Amino acid sequence: MHNAENLKEYREDMQEALDNEFLRKSMDAFAVGYRENRAKAFAGIDERALIKKIADCKDYAVKNNAALMKQFTEEAEKRGVHVHQAKDAEEANRIIAEIAKKNNVKKIIKSKSMTSEETLLNHYLEDENLNVVETDLGEWIIQMRHEGPSHMVMPAIHLSRYQVQDLFSKRTGEKLDSDPVKLTKVARRELRRDFADADMGISGANFCVAENGHIGIATNEGNARLTTTAPRIHVAIAGIDKLVPKLTDALTALKALPRNATGQALTSYVTWIGGANECAIGEDEKKEMHIVFLDNGRSKIAEDEMFSQIFRCVRCGACANVCPVYRLVGGHKMGHIYIGAIGLILTYFFHGEEKAKNLVHNCINCGACKSICAGGIDLPGLIKELRARINQDNGMPIETNLLGKVLKNRKLFHSLLRFGKWAQAPMKKGPYLRHLPLMFMKDQGFRSFPSIADKPFRDRFSEIKPMVHNPKHRVALFSGCVQDFVYPEQMEAAVKVMARHNVAIDFPMDQSCCGLPVQMMGEKQATIDVAKQNVDAFEGTNCDYIVTLCASCASHLKEGYAELLENEPGYKAKVERFSAKIIDFSSYAHDVLGVSADDFNKSSEKVAYHASCHLCRELKVVEQPRNLIEMAGDYAPSAEEDVCCGFGGTFTVKFPELSSTLLDKKLTNIEATGAKRLVADCPGCLLHLGGGSNVRNNGIKVTHIAELLAENLK
Amino acid sequence: MSDLKELFREKAELVAAKVTNIKSMEEAYAYAANYVAEKNPCELLIPSSPSAPQPEFAEEKIMAAPELSDEQYAALAKECEAKGVKLIKDGMRGYMAGIDAGFTIADAGLIETGSIVQQSNGEELRLATMVSEVHVAVLPASKIFEDSIAAEKLLLELMSGVAYTAFITGPSRTADIERTLAIGAHGPLELHILLLED
Ligand code: SF4
Ligand code: SF4
Numbered sequence: 071m072h073n074a075e076n077l078k079e080y081r082e083d084m085q086e087a088l089d090n091e092f093l094r095k096s097m098d099a100f101a102v103g104y105r106e107n108r109a110k111a112f113a114g115i116d117e118r119a120l121i122k123k124i125a126d127c128k129d130y131a132v133k134n135n136a137a138l139m140k141q142f143t144e145e146a147e148k149r150g151v152h153v154h155q156a157k158d159a160e161e162a163n164r165i166i167a168e169i170a171k172k173n174n175v176k177k178i179i180k181s182k183s184m185t186s187e188e189t190l191l192n193h194y195l196e197d198e199n200l201n202v203v204e205t206d207l208g209e210w211i212i213q214m215r216h217e218g219p220s221h222m223v224m225p226a227i228h229l230s231r232y233q234v235q236d237l238f239s240k241r242t243g244e245k246l247d248s249d250p251v252k253l254t255k256v257a258r259r260e261l262r263r264d265f266a267d268a269d270m271g272i273s274g275a276n277f278c279v280a281e282n283g284h285i286g287i288a289t290n291e292g293n294a295r296l297t298t299t300a301p302r303i304h305v306a307i308a309g310i311d312k313l314v315p316k317l318t319d320a321l322t323a324l325k326a327l328p329r330n331a332t333g334q335a336l337t338s339y340v341t342w343i344g345g346a347n348e349c350a351i352g353e354d355e356k357k358e359m360h361i362v363f364l365d366n367g368r369s370k371i372a373e374d375e376m377f378s379q380i381f382r383c384v385r386c387g388a389c390a391n392v393c394p395v396y397r398l399v400g401g402h403k404m405g406h407i408y409i410g411a412i413g414l415i416l417t418y419f420f421h422g423e424e425k426a427k428n429l430v431h432n433c434i435n436c437g438a439c440k441s442i443c444a445g446g447i448d449l450p451g452l453i454k455e456l457r458a459r460i461n462q463d464n465g466m467p468i469e470t471n472l473l474g475k476v477l478k479n480r481k482l483f484h485s486l487l488r489f490g491k492w493a494q495a496p497m498k499k500g501p502y503l504r505h506l507p508l509m510f511m512k513d514q515g516f517r518s519f520p521s522i523a524d525k526p527f528r529d530r531f532s533e534i535k536p537m538v539h540n541p542k543h544r545v546a547l548f549s550g551c552v553q554d555f556v557y558p559e560q561m562e563a564a565v566k567v568m569a570r571h572n573v574a575i576d577f578p579m580d581q582s583c584c585g586l587p588v589q590m591m592g593e594k595q596a597t598i599d600v601a602k603q604n605v606d607a608f609e610g611t612n613c614d615y616i617v618t619l620c621a622s623c624a625s626h627l628k629e630g631y632a633e634l635l636e637n638e639p640g641y642k643a644k645v646e647r648f649s650a651k652i653i654d655f656s657s658y659a660h661d662v663l664g665v666s667a668d669d670f671n672k673s674s675e676k677v678a679y680h681a682s683c684h685l686c687r688e689l690k691v692v693e694q695p696r697n698l699i700e701m702a703g704d705y706a707p708s709a710e711e712d713v714c715c716g717f718g719g720t721f722t723v724k725f726p727e728l729s730s731t732l733l734d735k736k737l738t739n740i741e742a743t744g745a746k747r748l749v750a751d752c753p754g755c756l757l758h759l760g761g762g763s764n765v766r767n768n769g770i771k772v773t774h775i776a777e778l779l780a781e782n783l784k
Numbered sequence: 785m786s787d788l789k790e791l792f793r794e795k796a797e798l799v800a801a802k803v804t805n806i807k808s809m810e811e812a813y814a815y816a817a818n819y820v821a822e823k824n825p826c827e828l829l830i831p832s833s834p835s836a837p838q839p840e841f842a843e844e845k846i847m848a849a850p851e852l853s854d855e856q857y858a859a860l861a862k863e864c865e866a867k868g869v870k871l872i873k874d875g876m877r878g879y880m881a882g883i884d885a886g887f888t889i890a891d892a893g894l895i896e897t898g899s900i901v902q903q904s905n906g907e908e909l910r911l912a913t914m915v916s917e918v919h920v921a922v923l924p925a926s927k928i929f930e931d932s933i934a935a936e937k938l939l940l941e942l943m944s945g946v947a948y949t950a951f952i953t954g955p956s957r958t959a960d961i962e963r964t965l966a967i968g969a970h971g972p973l974e975l976h977i978l979l980l981e982d
Binding site (some may be wrong): 226257336339342344347350 | 795798799827829830838839877880881882896897898899905906907910911914931932933936939940943944945946947948949950951952953954955956957958959960961962963964966967968969970971972
């Protein structure tokens with residue numbers, strides 16, 4: 071559970087997680103193993119089509135929630151179920167405690183329910199002197215340890231077998247073996263009496279099917295089946311977002327849920343319960359069955375045009391499984407109750423801004439969660455939007471506000487960058503800055519910062535602009551601020567490669583920063599203002615393509631702008647034209663220019679590659695850069711090539727501990743290839759990887775892929 | 785048909801179910817009675833007294849078959865008697881500590897996931913398939929579907945009134961401790977599917 075009061079405490083919490091060696095090793099093994107298992111489980115399945123189907127069904131369900139609730143209630147009542155609606159956690163807990171008291175309940179068994187974690191139901195019931203026993207193995211373990219879950223599907227993933235061994239040994243009074251299989255047997259034995267004795271069983275529900283009033287529960291252990299069978303009363307608790315119209319909708323979502331959660335085709339049990347079933351010890355030999363629907367802010371989210379998509383969540387936990395930040399710090403640092411990308415968002419809605427305000431910054435915007443989400447939710451996009459909302463409510467932090475103001479004025483921004491060149495002079499050592507004069511750049515010693523170039527690209531362009539007659543097409547370059555002012559040589563290399571192919575090249579001078587950094591900080595208005603400026607800067611250029619060497623800019627310009635400017639008067643058509651022309655350098659060189667091996671003297675240099683998040687996941691460009699490398703050099707694949715390098719712009723400044731750990735992992739994998747050259751498609755990644763290599767002194771030359779191509783042109 | 789059976793077998797074995805082809809119900813009865821007679825005694829999960837040794841094992845072999853027709857039950861009982869296995873059809877609440885086997889006839893099989901569909905409206909059947917160490921299910925080959933969506937019509941029928949329906953995919957399992965797979969959590973340790981040619 072996340073309880074840090076401020077960013078400083080939160081960072082200290084995370085340092086603790088980073089120092090936990092078991093957690094780190096175990097999370098690494100999990101991340102790598104999960105990726106393989108998931109891929110196997112989805113083999114032969116049209117994943118995108120399946121996700122789209124789930125998203126469409128859930129979108130329909132959220133719009134028709136009231137009607138579905140009515141239909142479900144009728145069907146369930148027909149089958150003898152008592153249906154309750156609770157507006158918040160307190161009310162849900164009270165309803166359940168009252169059912170228990172009315173029926174003279176003493177012992178309650180529970181099967182896994184994240185919704186009951188959300189309402190802190192166990193605490194409530196225990197305060198009412200009820201004996202509550204969790205029966206899911208992981209939940210039982212954390213219940214005895216008085217902890218919250220660290221994963222939505224595997225709640226005790228943060229614990230080692232030895233910790234469980236100690237816990238179980240204490241409970242049984244015997245010295246037990248640490249073998250997980252044997253420990254599982256102990257739980258099987260210890261909990262059976264509770265199943266036999268309990269008066270009431272509480273379960274969650276993965277689905278509530280309106281057409282036949284059934285709930286569906288997926289489990290592996292079989293505890294839900296016992297929980298809903300042995301005691302005389304069954305209470306199911308479910309968020310109103312669990313309603314789906316038809317059985318087939320639930321069956322469709324079930325195709326993705328276990329595959330995404332654990333890489334299983336299906337859980338061992340899926341239990342469908344429709345009504346008050348036979349129960350030998352119940353009144354009239356019938357079970358007493360209740361369903362408590364929890365709102366707790368959900369119907370308000372349903373009305374939010376942007377955030378209603380979080381209703382698509384099936385709670386598979388996959389957004390944590392693939393998250394590089396989760397992998398480093400574990401669940402207790404990445405959500406108050408719900409964990410991972412969705413946990414950051416749900417913390418805000420269910421547990422309030424205070425609990426969420428530090429958490430929401432702990433996302434590097436790598437897009438890994440979005441690419442596998444079973445509901446196709448734009449998780450990083452929503453996290454960025456939350457930052458903006460929190461800033462709006464609390465006032466902008468001073469540096470965000472300042473940067474936003476500066477960015478809105480391109481001339482001022484660019485003069486500051488030019489001025490930076492003079493300010494850095496005394497501390498420059500070679501091409502890297504050893505120390506930064508800036509106050510807020512604390513704890514950044516793990517990588518050097520590049521220095522500002524003597525002459526930005528915009529001042530060099532007129533000298534190198536190629537002269538062409540009858541060009542086969544026209545290109546306008548978008549440089550982004552890093553390449554313009556820090557890495558102009560990368561832009562020059564690209565121009566050199568293009569110049570061979572008889573294309574006209576232009577560089578519109580009014581272009582500015584793409585705006586992603588201010589968006590990451592949650593400064594919405596500045597984000598929109600610079601977007602407009604850039605669209606205007608290119609509107610008059612009459613170009614066929616807008617080429618950028620920065621993967622992050624490309625993805626922001628191509629996908630982000632359309633959304634940002636959608637409702638700005640006069641910009642809808644303009645931004646459509648603009649976005650359609652955006653293309654990243656590798657795709658442009660490979661697919662449009664059609665460069666081939668014949669263009670290069672293939673060098674024997676071993677070249678490693680870092681697949682930038684925004685290129686491989688947002689823009690889904692995978693083959694092109696690797697083919698290009700192989701044309702110009704000797705491509706040396708490395709482990710986890712597409713895992714984030716840890717830069718994430720503002721992320722590296724806010725969370726240097728995490729950022730540097732990710733960077734270390736990345737560089738260790740690269741160094742293992744033996745390559746002395748590393749290329750990527752994004753100046754942000756290059757800045758991070760180059761600076762890190764400089765500090766590690768590993769002798770690796772880090773450049774843009776365009777530079778590799780330019781060097782080896784025939 | 786035999787193709788479907790093979791496809792089903794392949795998927796069910798992937799999730800640690802034991803699949804055997806049979807030609808008649810008689811074969812199923814003999815299989816179940818034999819297996820129970822030869823298996824290790826059942827571990828009693830609720831000890832008979834606080835001072836009983838742990839783990840404590842049952843002295844007699846017990847199988848439950850709650851929802852067979854009288855004729856089917858009589859035939860199974862005969863096989864069990866010959867092997868010294870006690871056959872019961874009700875009173876499962878008296879056996880929460882565990883029994884050797886539960887015997888059922890499944891309503892459908894799903895190839896995609898190697899699952900069986902088991903209508904479990906009756907409480908005796910629900911308990912018999914949960915507190916037994918081995919669940920033996922006969923699956924008529926004619927009831928094999930490609931996946932749950934292909935079986936939707938049948939499923940909706942099963943769920944038409946007050947109902948309790950289960951998809952069962954292999955034995956119960958967990959990986960909650962260090963993500964190490966452990967077969968046999970709160971439900972059966974083994975799932976045997978007898979594929980009946982019909
Ligand atoms: S975008 Fe990346 S860092 Fe952010 S939550 Fe998703 S996976 Fe984690
Ligand atoms: S947000 Fe998506 S990936 Fe995360 S738990 Fe929900 S459905 Fe799964």
